[in-house]
Amino acid sequence: MRKTLITSMAMASIAFSGSAFSAWTGWNIHNQNYPITDALESFMENAEKVTDGRVGGTLYNGGVLGSQGDAIQMMQIGSIQFAGFSLGPMGTAIPEANIVSLPFIFKNVDHMHRVLDGPFGERLSDAMSKYGIMSLGWYDAGSRSFYNNAKPIVNPSDVEGMKFRVMNNELYVGMIEALGGNATPMAFNEVYQSLKTGVVDGAENNPPSYESTNHYEVAKYYSLSHHLIIPECLCVSTKAWNELSSEDQTALKVEAKKSVAMQRGLWSKREAQSRSIVEKAGVEFNEVADITAFSSAMKPVYAKAIKETPVLASYIETIQSID
Numbered sequence: 001m002r003k004t005l006i007t008s009m010a011m012a013s014i015a016f017s018g019s020a021f022s023a024w025t026g027w028n029i030h031n032q033n034y035p036i037t038d039a040l041e042s043f044m045e046n047a048e049k050v051t052d053g054r055v056g057g058t059l060y061n062g063g064v065l066g067s068q069g070d071a072i073q074m075m076q077i078g079s080i081q082f083a084g085f086s087l088g089p090m091g092t093a094i095p096e097a098n099i100v101s102l103p104f105i106f107k108n109v110d111h112m113h114r115v116l117d118g119p120f121g122e123r124l125s126d127a128m129s130k131y132g133i134m135s136l137g138w139y140d141a142g143s144r145s146f147y148n149n150a151k152p153i154v155n156p157s158d159v160e161g162m163k164f165r166v167m168n169n170e171l172y173v174g175m176i177e178a179l180g181g182n183a184t185p186m187a188f189n190e191v192y193q194s195l196k197t198g199v200v201d202g203a204e205n206n207p208p209s210y211e212s213t214n215h216y217e218v219a220k221y222y223s224l225s226h227h228l229i230i231p232e233c234l235c236v237s238t239k240a241w242n243e244l245s246s247e248d249q250t251a252l253k254v255e256a257k258k259s260v261a262m263q264r265g266l267w268s269k270r271e272a273q274s275r276s277i278v279e280k281a282g283v284e285f286n287e288v289a290d291i292t293a294f295s296s297a298m299k300p301v302y303a304k305a306i307k308e309t310p311v312l313a314s315y316i317e318t319i320q321s322i323d
Protein backbone atom coordinates (compact mmCIF):
# COMPACT_ATOMS: atom_id res chain seq x y z
CA MET A 1 0.00 0.00 0.00
CA ARG A 2 1.50 3.30 -1.01
CA LYS A 3 -0.77 5.56 0.91
CA THR A 4 -0.87 5.56 4.68
CA LEU A 5 -4.15 6.68 6.13
CA ILE A 6 -3.23 7.95 9.53
CA THR A 7 -6.28 9.56 10.87
CA SER A 8 -9.62 8.02 11.66
CA MET A 9 -13.08 9.48 12.10
CA ALA A 10 -11.50 12.86 12.73
CA MET A 11 -10.98 13.22 8.96
CA ALA A 12 -14.46 14.66 8.59
CA SER A 13 -14.21 18.35 8.10
CA ILE A 14 -15.97 19.43 11.26
CA ALA A 15 -15.50 21.82 14.08
CA PHE A 16 -13.94 19.72 16.82
CA SER A 17 -14.41 20.67 20.48
CA GLY A 18 -14.92 24.23 19.40
CA SER A 19 -11.58 24.37 17.48
CA ALA A 20 -11.08 24.10 13.76
CA PHE A 21 -9.91 20.72 12.54
CA SER A 22 -6.90 20.66 10.24
CA ALA A 23 -6.76 17.74 7.82
CA TRP A 24 -3.19 17.77 6.57
CA THR A 25 -2.02 16.09 3.39
CA GLY A 26 1.57 14.84 3.38
CA TRP A 27 4.12 14.07 0.66
CA ASN A 28 6.95 11.55 0.86
CA ILE A 29 9.15 10.18 -1.94
CA HIS A 30 10.03 6.94 -0.15
CA ASN A 31 7.97 3.78 0.25
CA GLN A 32 6.95 2.00 3.42
CA ASN A 33 9.62 0.46 5.66
CA TYR A 34 12.04 3.32 5.08
CA PRO A 35 13.29 5.41 8.03
CA ILE A 36 11.72 8.72 7.00
CA THR A 37 8.42 7.03 6.15
CA ASP A 38 8.15 5.42 9.60
CA ALA A 39 9.11 8.70 11.26
CA LEU A 40 6.58 10.80 9.32
CA GLU A 41 3.83 8.28 10.03
CA SER A 42 4.65 8.23 13.70
CA PHE A 43 4.73 12.04 13.82
CA MET A 44 1.27 12.34 12.32
CA GLU A 45 -0.23 9.61 14.51
CA ASN A 46 1.10 11.32 17.62
CA ALA A 47 0.11 14.76 16.34
CA GLU A 48 -3.46 13.60 16.19
CA LYS A 49 -3.28 12.28 19.76
CA VAL A 50 -1.62 15.28 21.37
CA THR A 51 -3.93 17.79 19.69
CA ASP A 52 -7.07 15.74 20.50
CA GLY A 53 -7.67 15.36 16.78
CA ARG A 54 -7.34 19.02 15.89
CA VAL A 55 -4.46 18.09 13.58
CA GLY A 56 -4.71 14.89 11.58
CA GLY A 57 -3.26 13.86 8.28
CA THR A 58 -2.80 11.48 5.40
CA LEU A 59 0.69 10.69 4.20
CA TYR A 60 1.12 9.77 0.54
CA ASN A 61 4.27 7.69 0.08
CA GLY A 62 6.30 6.68 -2.96
CA GLY A 63 6.06 10.11 -4.64
CA VAL A 64 2.50 9.35 -5.81
CA LEU A 65 1.63 13.05 -5.52
CA GLY A 66 4.51 14.04 -7.82
CA SER A 67 8.22 14.81 -7.74
CA GLN A 68 9.74 16.83 -4.92
CA GLY A 69 9.77 19.90 -7.20
CA ASP A 70 6.01 19.53 -7.67
CA ALA A 71 5.50 18.95 -3.95
CA ILE A 72 7.36 22.12 -2.98
CA GLN A 73 5.00 24.11 -5.18
CA MET A 74 2.03 22.21 -3.77
CA MET A 75 3.08 23.21 -0.28
CA GLN A 76 3.50 26.81 -1.37
CA ILE A 77 0.00 26.98 -2.86
CA GLY A 78 -1.54 25.13 0.08
CA SER A 79 -2.44 21.73 -1.38
CA ILE A 80 -0.11 19.82 0.94
CA GLN A 81 0.72 20.73 4.53
CA PHE A 82 3.56 18.41 5.56
CA ALA A 83 6.38 16.52 3.87
CA GLY A 84 9.70 14.81 4.29
CA PHE A 85 11.76 16.90 1.89
CA SER A 86 15.40 16.48 0.98
CA LEU A 87 17.08 19.88 1.10
CA GLY A 88 18.85 18.87 -2.13
CA PRO A 89 16.32 19.78 -4.82
CA MET A 90 14.94 22.53 -2.58
CA GLY A 91 17.63 25.04 -3.59
CA THR A 92 15.85 25.67 -6.88
CA ALA A 93 12.84 27.16 -5.07
CA ILE A 94 14.66 28.39 -1.95
CA PRO A 95 18.20 29.56 -2.76
CA GLU A 96 19.23 29.70 0.92
CA ALA A 97 18.66 25.93 1.14
CA ASN A 98 21.65 25.49 -1.19
CA ILE A 99 23.91 25.89 1.83
CA VAL A 100 23.57 22.17 2.58
CA SER A 101 24.05 21.24 -1.07
CA LEU A 102 27.58 22.59 -1.14
CA PRO A 103 29.86 19.57 -1.48
CA PHE A 104 31.93 18.83 1.65
CA ILE A 105 30.27 21.66 3.64
CA PHE A 106 30.02 19.38 6.70
CA LYS A 107 32.95 17.47 8.18
CA ASN A 108 30.72 14.46 8.78
CA VAL A 109 27.14 13.58 9.76
CA ASP A 110 27.70 14.42 13.45
CA HIS A 111 28.92 17.86 12.43
CA MET A 112 25.74 18.33 10.36
CA HIS A 113 23.71 17.45 13.47
CA ARG A 114 25.65 19.91 15.64
CA VAL A 115 25.10 22.68 13.10
CA LEU A 116 21.43 22.07 12.34
CA ASP A 117 20.25 21.13 15.83
CA GLY A 118 21.51 24.53 17.06
CA PRO A 119 20.67 28.14 16.16
CA PHE A 120 21.82 27.71 12.57
CA GLY A 121 19.02 25.18 11.98
CA GLU A 122 16.50 27.77 13.15
CA ARG A 123 18.08 30.42 10.97
CA LEU A 124 17.73 28.15 7.95
CA SER A 125 14.13 27.26 8.79
CA ASP A 126 13.31 30.99 9.19
CA ALA A 127 14.85 31.70 5.79
CA MET A 128 12.76 28.86 4.29
CA SER A 129 9.57 30.08 5.86
CA LYS A 130 9.71 33.26 3.77
CA TYR A 131 8.95 30.87 0.91
CA GLY A 132 6.06 29.24 2.79
CA ILE A 133 7.91 26.15 4.07
CA MET A 134 9.41 25.60 7.51
CA SER A 135 11.31 22.80 9.16
CA LEU A 136 10.25 21.31 12.50
CA GLY A 137 13.33 19.10 12.60
CA TRP A 138 16.15 17.66 10.55
CA TYR A 139 16.20 14.04 9.52
CA ASP A 140 19.28 12.10 8.51
CA ALA A 141 20.16 11.04 5.01
CA GLY A 142 23.79 10.08 5.69
CA SER A 143 26.33 10.94 3.06
CA ARG A 144 26.06 10.54 -0.68
CA SER A 145 28.70 8.84 -2.83
CA PHE A 146 29.11 8.05 -6.51
CA TYR A 147 28.10 4.76 -8.10
CA ASN A 148 28.26 3.52 -11.67
CA ASN A 149 28.51 0.41 -13.76
CA ALA A 150 31.92 0.92 -15.39
CA LYS A 151 34.68 1.22 -12.78
CA PRO A 152 35.54 2.32 -9.26
CA ILE A 153 35.91 6.11 -8.95
CA VAL A 154 39.20 6.59 -7.13
CA ASN A 155 40.43 9.98 -8.37
CA PRO A 156 38.50 12.99 -9.68
CA SER A 157 39.87 12.20 -13.14
CA ASP A 158 37.85 8.96 -13.13
CA VAL A 159 34.69 11.05 -13.44
CA GLU A 160 35.92 12.68 -16.67
CA GLY A 161 33.63 12.06 -19.61
CA MET A 162 31.11 10.04 -17.59
CA LYS A 163 27.41 10.86 -17.44
CA PHE A 164 25.96 11.15 -13.94
CA ARG A 165 22.38 11.65 -12.89
CA VAL A 166 22.00 14.46 -10.36
CA MET A 167 19.00 15.78 -8.45
CA ASN A 168 17.12 18.67 -10.02
CA ASN A 169 19.32 21.57 -8.96
CA GLU A 170 21.83 23.42 -11.15
CA LEU A 171 24.34 23.40 -8.32
CA TYR A 172 24.87 19.66 -8.83
CA VAL A 173 25.42 20.15 -12.56
CA GLY A 174 28.31 22.43 -11.57
CA MET A 175 29.55 19.83 -9.10
CA ILE A 176 29.85 17.11 -11.78
CA GLU A 177 31.28 19.53 -14.34
CA ALA A 178 33.95 20.60 -11.84
CA LEU A 179 35.11 16.96 -11.95
CA GLY A 180 35.05 16.87 -15.75
CA GLY A 181 31.86 14.80 -16.03
CA ASN A 182 28.46 15.44 -17.62
CA ALA A 183 25.41 15.84 -15.43
CA THR A 184 21.81 14.99 -16.19
CA PRO A 185 19.29 16.38 -13.69
CA MET A 186 16.44 13.94 -13.26
CA ALA A 187 13.65 13.01 -10.83
CA PHE A 188 14.41 10.20 -8.37
CA ASN A 189 11.95 7.69 -9.81
CA GLU A 190 13.46 7.87 -13.31
CA VAL A 191 16.97 6.91 -12.27
CA TYR A 192 16.70 3.10 -12.27
CA GLN A 193 15.53 2.95 -15.87
CA SER A 194 18.13 5.51 -16.97
CA LEU A 195 20.93 3.51 -15.40
CA LYS A 196 19.61 0.31 -16.91
CA THR A 197 19.29 1.66 -20.43
CA GLY A 198 22.56 3.59 -20.34
CA VAL A 199 21.00 7.07 -20.49
CA VAL A 200 23.42 7.76 -17.64
CA ASP A 201 26.53 5.85 -16.55
CA GLY A 202 26.07 6.51 -12.88
CA ALA A 203 24.40 8.43 -10.10
CA GLU A 204 25.08 9.34 -6.50
CA ASN A 205 23.18 8.65 -3.32
CA ASN A 206 23.39 7.23 0.18
CA PRO A 207 23.46 3.43 0.68
CA PRO A 208 19.79 3.10 1.82
CA SER A 209 18.46 4.85 -1.29
CA TYR A 210 20.92 2.98 -3.52
CA GLU A 211 19.58 -0.26 -2.06
CA SER A 212 15.84 0.56 -1.74
CA THR A 213 15.60 1.70 -5.39
CA ASN A 214 17.54 -1.36 -6.65
CA HIS A 215 20.07 0.91 -8.35
CA TYR A 216 22.72 -1.53 -7.13
CA GLU A 217 21.43 -4.10 -9.61
CA VAL A 218 22.43 -1.85 -12.50
CA ALA A 219 25.43 0.07 -11.09
CA LYS A 220 27.69 -2.12 -9.02
CA TYR A 221 30.69 0.10 -8.21
CA TYR A 222 30.02 2.25 -5.14
CA SER A 223 32.88 4.67 -4.45
CA LEU A 224 32.93 6.26 -0.99
CA SER A 225 33.43 9.91 -1.90
CA HIS A 226 30.97 11.16 0.77
CA HIS A 227 30.78 14.39 -1.24
CA LEU A 228 27.35 15.49 -0.02
CA ILE A 229 25.74 15.37 3.42
CA ILE A 230 22.23 16.64 2.83
CA PRO A 231 19.71 16.67 5.66
CA GLU A 232 16.00 16.07 5.09
CA CYS A 233 13.32 17.94 6.95
CA LEU A 234 10.08 17.38 8.69
CA CYS A 235 8.67 20.29 6.75
CA VAL A 236 5.30 21.95 7.21
CA SER A 237 3.50 24.73 5.41
CA THR A 238 4.07 28.02 7.21
CA LYS A 239 0.47 28.98 6.54
CA ALA A 240 -0.94 25.76 8.04
CA TRP A 241 1.41 26.16 11.00
CA ASN A 242 0.31 29.73 11.67
CA GLU A 243 -3.30 28.61 11.78
CA LEU A 244 -2.61 26.41 14.84
CA SER A 245 -2.95 27.59 18.43
CA SER A 246 0.33 28.15 20.25
CA GLU A 247 -0.50 25.16 22.52
CA ASP A 248 -0.84 22.89 19.50
CA GLN A 249 2.37 24.29 18.00
CA THR A 250 4.24 23.53 21.22
CA ALA A 251 2.83 20.00 21.32
CA LEU A 252 3.78 19.37 17.68
CA LYS A 253 7.32 20.65 18.25
CA VAL A 254 7.74 18.02 20.97
CA GLU A 255 6.44 15.31 18.63
CA ALA A 256 8.74 16.54 15.85
CA LYS A 257 11.74 16.11 18.14
CA LYS A 258 10.66 12.55 18.93
CA SER A 259 10.15 11.81 15.25
CA VAL A 260 13.66 13.06 14.44
CA ALA A 261 15.22 10.93 17.18
CA MET A 262 13.31 7.91 15.92
CA GLN A 263 14.36 8.49 12.31
CA ARG A 264 18.04 8.95 13.16
CA GLY A 265 18.03 5.67 15.10
CA LEU A 266 16.34 3.83 12.23
CA TRP A 267 18.69 5.48 9.76
CA SER A 268 21.90 4.21 11.31
CA LYS A 269 20.53 0.66 11.43
CA ARG A 270 19.31 0.89 7.85
CA GLU A 271 22.67 2.12 6.57
CA ALA A 272 24.34 -1.02 7.90
CA GLN A 273 21.56 -3.30 6.59
CA SER A 274 21.60 -1.71 3.14
CA ARG A 275 25.33 -2.03 2.90
CA SER A 276 25.19 -5.69 3.74
CA ILE A 277 22.33 -6.35 1.27
CA VAL A 278 24.20 -4.78 -1.63
CA GLU A 279 27.50 -6.38 -0.71
CA LYS A 280 25.85 -9.80 -0.77
CA ALA A 281 24.51 -8.92 -4.20
CA GLY A 282 28.06 -8.34 -5.46
CA VAL A 283 28.51 -4.58 -5.09
CA GLU A 284 32.12 -3.47 -4.78
CA PHE A 285 32.80 -0.64 -2.36
CA ASN A 286 36.00 1.37 -2.65
CA GLU A 287 37.56 4.27 -0.80
CA VAL A 288 38.64 7.22 -2.89
CA ALA A 289 42.39 7.89 -2.94
CA ASP A 290 42.31 11.43 -1.61
CA ILE A 291 39.15 13.22 -0.50
CA THR A 292 40.84 16.63 -0.63
CA ALA A 293 41.43 16.14 -4.37
CA PHE A 294 37.63 16.05 -4.72
CA SER A 295 36.93 18.86 -2.26
CA SER A 296 39.47 21.27 -3.74
CA ALA A 297 37.91 20.76 -7.17
CA MET A 298 34.70 22.26 -5.72
CA LYS A 299 35.99 25.85 -5.44
CA PRO A 300 34.11 27.04 -8.58
CA VAL A 301 30.90 25.50 -7.22
CA TYR A 302 31.22 27.55 -4.03
CA ALA A 303 32.13 30.72 -5.95
CA LYS A 304 29.10 30.43 -8.25
CA ALA A 305 26.71 29.65 -5.37
CA ILE A 306 27.90 32.68 -3.38
CA LYS A 307 27.65 34.92 -6.43
CA GLU A 308 24.05 33.85 -6.98
CA THR A 309 23.05 33.90 -3.29
CA PRO A 310 25.39 36.21 -1.36
CA VAL A 311 24.01 35.28 2.08
CA LEU A 312 25.62 31.85 1.62
CA ALA A 313 29.00 33.44 2.39
CA SER A 314 27.96 34.18 5.96
CA TYR A 315 26.25 30.78 6.30
CA ILE A 316 29.50 29.09 5.25
CA GLU A 317 31.44 31.11 7.80
CA THR A 318 29.01 30.13 10.56
CA ILE A 319 29.16 26.45 9.68
CA GLN A 320 32.93 26.46 9.50
CA SER A 321 33.10 28.12 12.93
CA ILE A 322 31.16 25.25 14.52
CA ASP A 323 33.42 22.43 15.61
Ligand code: GTR
Binds near residue numbers: 085204
Ligand atom coordinates in the same frame (compact mmCIF):
# COMPACT_ATOMS: atom_id res chain seq x y z
C1 GTR B 1 17.41 10.34 -1.50
C2 GTR B 1 16.50 11.28 -0.75
C3 GTR B 1 15.31 11.63 -1.60
C4 GTR B 1 15.73 12.13 -2.97
C5 GTR B 1 16.74 11.21 -3.58
C6 GTR B 1 17.26 11.68 -4.92
O1 GTR B 1 18.53 10.05 -0.72
O2 GTR B 1 16.06 10.68 0.44
O3 GTR B 1 14.50 12.57 -0.95
O4 GTR B 1 16.27 13.41 -2.84
O5 GTR B 1 17.81 10.92 -2.72
O6 GTR B 1 18.41 11.40 -5.22
O7 GTR B 1 16.50 12.31 -5.68
